[in-house]
Amino acid sequence: MAKYDEQLDRYFTALGDPTRRAILSRLARGPASTSELAAPHDMALPSFLAHLRKLEAAGLVTSDKQGRVRSYSLTPDALRPAQDWLSEQRALWETRLDQFDDYVTNLTQERTDGPRSQD
Amino acid sequence: MAKYDEQLDRYFTALGDPTRRAILSRLARGPASTSELAAPHDMALPSFLAHLRKLEAAGLVTSDKQGRVRSYSLTPDALRPAQDWLSEQRALWETRLDQFDDYVTNLTQERTDGPRSQD
DNA sequence: ATGTTACCTAGCCATATGGCTAAGTATGAC
DNA sequence: GTCATACTTAGCCATATGGCTAGGTAACAT
Numbered sequence: 001m002a003k004y005d006e007q008l009d010r011y012f013t014a015l016g017d018p019t020r021r022a023i024l025s026r027l028a029r030g031p032a033s034t035s036e037l038a039a040p041h042d043m044a045l046p047s048f049l050a051h052l053r054k055l056e057a058a059g060l061v062t063s064d065k066q067g068r069v070r071s072y073s074l075t076p077d078a079l080r081p082a083q084d085w086l087s088e089q090r091a092l093w094e095t096r097l098d099q100f101d102d103y104v105t106n107l108t109q110e111r112t113d114g115p116r117s118q119d
Numbered sequence: 120m121a122k123y124d125e126q127l128d129r130y131f132t133a134l135g136d137p138t139r140r141a142i143l144s145r146l147a148r149g150p151a152s153t154s155e156l157a158a159p160h161d162m163a164l165p166s167f168l169a170h171l172r173k174l175e176a177a178g179l180v181t182s183d184k185q186g187r188v189r190s191y192s193l194t195p196d197a198l199r200p201a202q203d204w205l206s207e208q209r210a211l212w213e214t215r216l217d218q219f220d221d222y223v224t225n226l227t228q229e230r231t232d233g234p235r236s237q238d
Numbered sequence: 239a240t241g242t243t244a245c246c247t248a249g250c251c252a253t254a255t256g257g258c259t260a261a262g263t264a265t266g267a268c
Numbered sequence: 269g270t271c272a273t274a275c276t277t278a279g280c281c282a283t284a285t286g287g288c289t290a291g292g293t294a295a296c297a298t
Contacts, residue, residue: 009135016132017256018124028211034275047257049276068265068274079209083202090198092147136286153245166287168246187244187295 007059011082014058019043020051024074027061031073126178130201133177138162139170143193146180150192 014020023037038048052072055061060078063070133139142156157167171191174180179197182189 005137008140009137011135012131013135016128016130016135018128019256021127024208025211028208035273043256044258045275046259046277050256065275068263070275079205083205083209086198086202086205089143089147090202092144138286154243162286163288164245165247165289169286184245187293189245 010058129177
């Protein structure tokens with residue numbers, strides 16, 4: 001499964017930067033224009049715009065330009081995919097940690113010197 | 120809050136790569152050695168090792184070397200922080216989307232021409 | 239002791255990322 | 269029309285990232 005999910009790449013990569021997470025937190029308090037968003041960040045505007053573009057490419061925010069002002073807001077269900085992926089993984093491997101626990105117990109008791117390739 | 124959470128940076132950045140997510144999925148099926156993990160990836164070993172190191176630096180996996188074999192396994196609660204951050208953000212902004220809805224309604228009714236800088 | 243296996247280190251290279259300045263475009267104000 | 273505002277584009281630069289080969293080092297096998 002998963003034929004190389006580039007969207008998920010952009011997603012997590014976008015979240016892996018403090019400036020971008022700060023933007024998201026700020027937007028959580030309501031929509032804002034480019035310059036409003038940029039103000040607290042000590043960074044030239046073009047550099048800042050690059051972050052906004054990445055967030056938008058990742059589907060985390062959307063923007064709408066009216067006149068000369070571009071307004072950004074959070075994409076409503078944007079974090080769902082990440083949460084889904086994470087909880088899926090977590091479920092998978094918590095199950096597995098249990099099974100592994102079994103396996104080790106088993107091994108200790110039986111002393112079967114086999115490899116663990118159980119793929 | 121959040122005085123620049125570098126761990127969260129490493130975390131999300133580590134997840135933002137298909138090879139590394141594949142490693143995690145593989146490990147969800149049980150611990151494995153370096154070469155077992157590397158096998159399905161068409162990549163030179165040193166390049167692959169770099170991914171493993173990033174996952175470990177992010178706290179997503181742990182490793183243990185016995186003899187000449189290093190075995191990797193998932194860090195049990197590793198995905199919690201990411202999940203927590205995500206659901207916190209989501210809660211925040213879903214609340215806010217409601218509040219914003221209120222705000223807009225209010226604005227439409229009262230016609231108060233105030234700025235929205237409420238940070 | 240010699241060889242093989244399994245991993246590690248060092249160093250190189252190409253591209254991506256994240257920052258900058260300078261200059262351009264388009265809208266709103268006068 | 270002229271000017272200020274609010275982005276946007278273009279192009280430069282330094283560092284980080286992700287890949288490679290070549291050559292270790294340490295453990296197991298013979």
